[in-house]
Structure formats: C-alpha cells, structure tokens
Amino acid sequence: MALKKPLHHMFIAAACMVLLSDHVHAAQWELMDSGTRRDLHGITGFDIGTIYAVGATGTILRYDGSAWSPQDSGTTWTLYDIHGTGPDNVYAAGDYRGIFRNTGTGWSCVRKTQTKSPLYAFGGPRASSGELIGVGRTTTTHGVRYNTVTGSGATFTSRGQLLFSNTLLGLFTTPGGDVIVTGTGGLIAQYQGYDPAMLDMYAVHATPTLRRINDVWGTDMDNLFAVGSGGTILRRAGSGWVSMQSTTKADLNAVWGTAPDNVYAVGAKGTVLHYDGRSWNRIEVPTRQNLNDIWGASAHEVFAVGNRGVIIRSVGRQQCYCPDGTTAVQMRNAGDTGWDACSCAYYSVWCDNATGTCWQDPQKDYLTPDYPGVVSYDAQRYCDELVALGYDDWRLPDIVELRSLVRGNTETEYPDGSCPLWDGSPFEDAQDSACLGAGDGGGPGIEGCYWPEALGGSCHRPDPATHGAHALEYWAAGAASNRPEWIACVLFDSGAVTYNHINSLGEVRCIRDTATIPVSCDEPAACEPGATRRCTASNGKTGAQVCAAAGACWGPCESTSFDPSPPPEDVCDQCDQMILTIRVPEELPAPPAQLMAFWYSSEGWDGNPMGPPDGGTDENIVLDPDISFEKPYTMTLPACTYYREHCLSGDYQLFIALLVNDSFPPLPQDGDYVWGLYDLSDEGRFTLGDGPQQTIYLDVTLQKCVAGSCN
Numbered sequence: 001m002a003l004k005k006p007l008h009h010m011f012i013a014a015a016c017m018v019l020l021s022d023h024v025h026a027a028q029w030e031l032m033d034s035g036t037r038r039d040l041h042g043i044t045g046f047d048i049g050t051i052y053a054v055g056a057t058g059t060i061l062r063y064d065g066s067a068w069s070p071q072d073s074g075t076t077w078t079l080y081d082i083h084g085t086g087p088d089n090v091y092a093a094g095d096y097r098g099i100f101r102n103t104g105t106g107w108s109c110v111r112k113t114q115t116k117s118p119l120y121a122f123g124g125p126r127a128s129s130g131e132l133i134g135v136g137r138t139t140t141t142h143g144v145r146y147n148t149v150t151g152s153g154a155t156f157t158s159r160g161q162l163l164f165s166n167t168l169l170g171l172f173t174t175p176g177g178d179v180i181v182t183g184t185g186g187l188i189a190q191y192q193g194y195d196p197a198m199l200d201m202y203a204v205h206a207t208p209t210l211r212r213i214n215d216v217w218g219t220d221m222d223n224l225f226a227v228g229s230g231g232t233i234l235r236r237a238g239s240g241w242v243s244m245q246s247t248t249k250a251d252l253n254a255v256w257g258t259a260p261d262n263v264y265a266v267g268a269k270g271t272v273l274h275y276d277g278r279s280w281n282r283i284e285v286p287t288r289q290n291l292n293d294i295w296g297a298s299a300h301e302v303f304a305v306g307n308r309g310v311i312i313r314s315v316g317r318q319q320c321y322c323p324d325g326t327t328a329v330q331m332r333n334a335g336d337t338g339w340d341a342c343s344c345a346y347y348s349v350w351c352d353n354a355t356g357t358c359w360q361d362p363q364k365d366y367l368t369p370d371y372p373g374v375v376s377y378d379a380q381r382y383c384d385e386l387v388a389l390g391y392d393d394w395r396l397p398d399i400v401e402l403r404s405l406v407r408g409n410t411e412t413e414y415p416d417g418s419c420p421l422w423d424g425s426p427f428e429d430a431q432d433s434a435c436l437g438a439g440d441g442g443g444p445g446i447e448g449c450y451w452p453e454a455l456g457g458s459c460h461r462p463d464p465a466t467h468g469a470h471a472l473e474y475w476a477a478g479a480a481s482n483r484p485e486w487i488a489c490v491l492f493d494s495g496a497v498t499y500n501h502i503n504s505l506g507e508v509r510c511i512r513d514t515a516t517i518p519v520s521c522d523e524p525a526a527c528e529p530g531a532t533r534r535c536t537a538s539n540g541k542t543g544a545q546v547c548a549a550a551g552a553c554w555g556p557c558e559s560t561s562f563d564p565s566p567p568p569e570d571v572c573d574q575c576d577q578m579i580l581t582i583r584v585p586e587e588l589p590a591p592p593a594q595l596m597a598f599w600y601s602s603e604g605w606d607g608n609p610m611g612p613p614d615g616g617t618d619e620n621i622v623l624d625p626d627i628s629f630e631k632p633y634t635m636t637l638p639a640c641t642y643y644r645e646h647c648l649s650g651d652y653q654l655f656i657a658l659l660v661n662d663s664f665p666p667l668p669q670d671g672d673y674v675w676g677l678y679d680l681s682d683e684g685r686f687t688l689g690d691g692p693q694q695t696i697y698l699d700v701t702l703q704k705c706v707a708g709s710c711n
Contacts, residue, residue, distance in 0.1 A: 054079035127177020135168035182213035227252035338529030362457030373505030390519025409495030437496025450495035459492035503643035568645035575647035649689030673702035
C-alpha cells in the first residue's frame with residue numbers, strides 16, 4: 001500500500017501564540033430556576049442530589065439533582081446559613097438566634113430568643129467536643145458579650161465572652177474538626193471551647209486588615225483562605241495570615257474550594273473569582289445580583305446563591321465530540337481554565353526500536369464493552385481508513401510484523417521462533433506444536449499478555465463465536481497459501497500463532513512503518529484548552545479535533561469511526577440438514593460443560609479434528625447441555641459453513657463430542673464422550689449437497705473416552 005502524506009502542517013510556532021485574557025475566563029456558569037425571588041443567603045449539600053439553600057422570610061429550598069423545590073420552614077424569619085452533619089440532620093440558622101432542624105421528617109424550631117439579634121453562620125461538629133456552633137451579631141448584657149451558641153441535637157445554649165465585641169459573620173470547620181470564625185474589624189479566631197471564665201473561648205489570630213471578614217475556608221489549619229469587604233482576600237499558609245492580591249474592590253461574601261489551587265470567592269454585583277494556585281482571576285457569570293454563598297459537590301459542580309432568588313451553577317460538564325463521530329461528556333478542569341479529556345477513545349502510539357515500526361495503542365475500540373470483533377477484511381479496511389495522531393497511513397500488519405510483538409513465548413517470537421507459520425505458509429503449518437502457544441496469561445504485558453510491557457490494551461476480550469471459551473485473535477494480513485479463506489493471526493493471551501477463518505471475528509491493532517510523533521498543533525487559532533469540535537478528516541468521515549493544552553491551536557482532525565461490512569447472506573435454510581438424536585451410554589457422573597456436533601471434510605480425515613470445523617454453526621455448540629442417560633439431546637445440524645455463507649457440497653465426516661470441561665481447544669480427553677472419532681467407514685461419512693435439499697435423520701450413542709483412546 002502506498003503511504004499517504006501525514007496530515008500535520010508546518011508552521012512557525014510563534015504564529016500560534018494568541019494571548020488570552022489574564023482576568024476573565026470564558027463564561028461557564030448558568031442560571032438555575034430557583035422558583036423564588038427572595039434573597040438567598042446560604043447553601044450547603046451532601047452530594048449533587050441533596051443540596052439546600054436558605055434565605056429571606058424563612059425560605060428553604062432543596063435540590064434533588066434535577067430541580068429546586070421549596071420546603072416548609074415553619075417561620076418567616078430570615079435564615080442566613082444552613083449546615084448539616086448528614087442528610088437526616090440539617091440545621092438552618094437566622095433571626096432571633098433561631099435554629100431550625102430537619103431530621104428527615106420536616107423542619108422544626110429547636111432554639112430562639114426574644115431579641116432579633118441573628119445568627120449569621122453555623123457549623124461543626126468540633127472534633128474534641130462534638131459541639132455544633134452558631135455565631136452572629138454581638139449583644140452585650142451586664143458587660144458580657146454574647147455572639148455564640150453551642151450544642152447538639154435539639155439543645156443549644158448561648159455562650160458569653162469578654163475578649164472582643166466584634167460581630168461574628170463566618171464559620172468554617174476544617175476536615176480535622178477545628179472551628180474558625182470571622183467577623184468585623186478584621187477578626188479571625190479559632191474556637192477553643194466554652195470557658196466559664198469567659199476569657200479563653202477564642203484564640204484570636206493576628207490579621208493584616210481591619211476590614212470585615214465575611215467567610216473562611218481551607219483544607220487544614222495551615223491552608224486557609226478568608227474573604228471580606230472591599231475585595232479583601234487573606235491567606236494562611238503556615239502560621240500567619242497575609243494579604244493576597246485581589247482583582248476586585250467588590251465586597252466578597254463567601255469562599256469555598258476543593259484544594260489550595262482550586263478556590264472560589266463570590267460577592268457583590270455578581271462577582272466570582274477563582275484561584276488556581278497562582279493568582280485570582282475573574283469569572284464571568286450570568287448575573288449582577290449580589291452573591292452571598294457558594295458550595296460545590298465537586299470541582300466540577302459548583303453552586304452560588306444570591307439576592308432575588310439567584311442560583312447559578314458552574315457548567316462543570318459539557319457535550320464533547322469523539323473521533324469516532326459520537327458525542328460524550330467532558331468535565332471542567334479543576335483550575336477552571338479549560339476542559340478535561342473527552343470521555344471517548346483516543347489512541348496513543350508505541351514504537352518498537354528493534355523493527356522501526358510503530359503501533360496503534362491500545363487496540364481498536366478498547367473502551368467498548370462486549371466488543372464483538374471484526375472480520376479479517378474489515379480489519380484491513382479499518383486500518384486503511386484510520387486517521388489517528390495526525391496520520392492517515394496506518395495499515396494492518398502482516399504475520400511477521402504481528403509476531404514481532406510476541407514476548408515471553410520463544411517458540412512464536414520473531415525472528416527465531418520455531419513455529420513455521422510465516423507469510424505464505426500452508427494451512428497445515430498452523431498445526432505444528434510450536435505454534436500452539438503457552439499458558440494463558442503468562443506473558444510480561446498487561447493482563448499477562450504475550451507482548452511488550454509498555455503496550456496497552458487487552459488480550460482477553462472473549463470471542464462471542466465461542467461463547468467466551470477463548471479470547472479474540474489479533475488479525476494479520478495474509479492467507480494460508482493453500483486455503484485462501486484462512487487468515488493468519490496471533491492469540492496474545494497464549495502467544496499462539498494460527499489461522500482464523502476470513503469471516504471469523506478478531507481484534508485489530510494497526511501499524512505504521514516509520515517513527516510516529518503525535519501531532520499536537522494543526523491549525524493555529526485561539527481556543528479553550530481541551531475543547532472539542534467536529535471536523536471532516538482526510539478519510540472523508542466526520543471526526544473531531546481537540547484544542548491543544550496551551551489554547552493556541554487545534555490539533556489534527558482524527559477519525560476512528562468504522563462501519564462493518566454487512567454479514568454474508570445466511571443460506572443455511574437452503575442447505576441439507578441433519579436431525580441428530582444424541583444419546584449417552586451410561587448415567588453421567590457429572591453435568592457436562594459442552595456438547596458440539598460439526599462437519600469436517602473427509603479428505604485427509606484421521607479421526608481427530610485438529611482444525612476448525614468445515615460445517616455447522618454456532619448453534620451446534622451448546623454450553624451446559626441438558627442431556628442424560630434417560631434424556632437424549634436433539635439437535636439440528638445444517639450442512640452449511642460455520643459462517644452460514646455457503647452450503648456444503650461433497651464428502652464430509654460427522655464428529656460429535658460431549659466434554660466435561662469448557663477448555664479451549666475442545667479436545668476430547670478421558671471421561672468425555674464422542675462419536676465419529678473411530679467410525680471411518682461409510683457409516684460415518686455423508687455426501688452433502690448432491691441433488692435436491694435433503695433432511696437426514698440420525699440417532700447415535702456416544703462412546704466414552706478411556707485409557708487415552710481419544711487423545
């Protein structure tokens with residue numbers, strides 16, 4: 001086959017460089033229908049299907065993964081925060097130091113006071129005590145400052161302190177159970193537990209600001225972020241708090257993240273900032289309402305709530321395009337700078353320095369469950385049509401090249417293996433014992449495959465034509481010299497080299513004849529890293545392109561789609577047929593594993609079928625057959641080829657086997673039962689396809705294999 005010209009284009013790298021904004025990411029957020037126009041102040045959740053939001057006049061909403069719906073809170077007080085220790089233990093806090101609880105049967109008030117002084121934040125439990133903590137506006141009674149309540153279940157108590165008069169606005173419980181609070185006057189403090197002397201309930205941190213600190217979030221005590229008025233952002237990375245460079249002057253009301261390099265802050269006038277571990281950047285969102293809180297189910301599913309019932313959600317997933325012409329889903333990356341890889345099959349390449357060839361890696365459709373395989377001529381066409389990694393000169397390897405991948409079985413390895421099956425070998429060479437392979441899964445590769453360790457894929461995908469009794473062969477190009485319907489192949493689960501029928505099913509791994517460096521840039525253009533788009537590949541099919549990681553160019557148009565050839569016309573109903581009644585000579589000692597009846601060419605028949613059958617279909621191999629001494633088995637055996645494309649014509653030998661195990665190849669052993677192994681007289685032979693269609697009735701009793709008689 002003449003090599004085609006590689007697809008990639010030469011260009012000056014600088015021409016690809018398109019500067020993207022350092023301040024604004026592409027809009028990847030959407031408005032949700034909250035069903036309310038009331039201001040929303042708090043949000044929390046447990047997974048993508050269990051999220052709560054609270055707000056003005058007692059508003060409580062629940063999201064079930066598809067829609068927001070209201071819940072009866074039993075109050076008209078404003079609720080500022082919501083927190084839960086589990087889906088059946090959720091608390092909302094707000095006006096009148098009110099605490100409302102839902103244990104799965106509805107909301108009820110578990111605490112309130114006579115004064116409207118609200119709780120603004122709620123959290124816990126604290127690791128050392130199991131306390132839940134609510135904090136809010138400071139009130140002073142007889143010189144004692146009250147801004148904290150603690151408790152659990154339905155019992156909460158006000159706690160007074162003498163240390164500071166700041167109102168507490170935010171609260172965060174670290175994964176380790178430390179409780180951090182924030183407040184007016186630049187206050188950040190760590191809750192120490194209630195102190196009856198009212199002096200040491202909080203350990204106050206030194207901060208570089210007197211501005212209001214509205215919220216705090218972090219992964220542990222050494223990795224904390226705090227946000228507040230005027231765009232204030234502080235970070236604690238170790239022992240002290242420092243100011244971070246902010247990109248806004250807007251008040252920031254809440255902060256949340258998944259890691260120190262994936263942190264969000266939200267605030268006034270629709271402000272959303274993202275920190276990627278290097279800098280804070282503005283994200284455009286579809287609202288200018290004040291945003292009051294933020295929470296996420298994961299790095300890809302983030303929600304923020306705000307005034308006038310606004311709820312926005314990061315579009316953390318989107319439809320993407322695959323090289324095989326289908327669509328899939330891809331996730332927003334953690335840094336919010338682009339997209340993770342589309343969840344579909346893309347191929348890599350493995351090059352063999354010893355032969356100078358490069359191989360598609362993994363094999364065709366490696367992600368497809370229940371992969372059926374392709375016939376040999378489709379395997380060749382698949383490679384001819386394949387456009388992958390920026391090249392369209394792939395081809396199907398010949399048997400010499402395919403054997404060059406064998407590792408761990410010296411008898412079939414290239415070039416010194418003693419198996420005589422090479423290009424142009426006769427069919428009989430596949431019967432040489434040196435070609436039979438080794439133990440299953442004993443090679444150095446993945447799954448114990450008999451190929452190089454660095455090669456990916458699978459050698460154990462089952463052949464559906466054998467009911468999974470053995471794995472699919474890997475196709476080579478080239479037929480047996482004396483039987484053109486038999487094509488060379490390798491079974492990499494055992495390292496065996498053999499022939500497979502042209503209409504059988506097998507695996508495909510394509511090859512190139514030269515060093516292969518995957519093309520990353522094909523079309524200079526600004527794009528969002530990881531994004532995909534449809535394109536027309538050099539094979540004329542619809543494919544897909546991926547935006548390169550730098551966002552400065554599109555990769556090559558790749559196309560891996562393939563339409564299998566229609567199966568041959570099934571002619572079996574036009575052929576002679578045999579109605580078999582199969583009996584066993586004794587009560588079986590154990591249930592048999594498989595029963596089979598097939599036609600073999602009588603020419604050269606020596607009583608032991610070493611090759612594949614010439615006639616009979618997949619219906620003539622039955623797993624776990626219901627047969628016993630008292631119950632014969634009836635089977636229809638058509639006089640057509642296994643792949644149903646031709647009727648048999650000529651002299652054929654009938655062979656029947658009832659086997660105790662389901663091993664492959666299905667060779668009879670002691671304890672099995674057969675018919676036709678010794679019966680070489682005319683009684684065991686049949687002339688088929690000689691005249692009008694005929695139906696032959698045959699009643700046989702199998703013979704038991706003993707003392708090696710069937711070996």
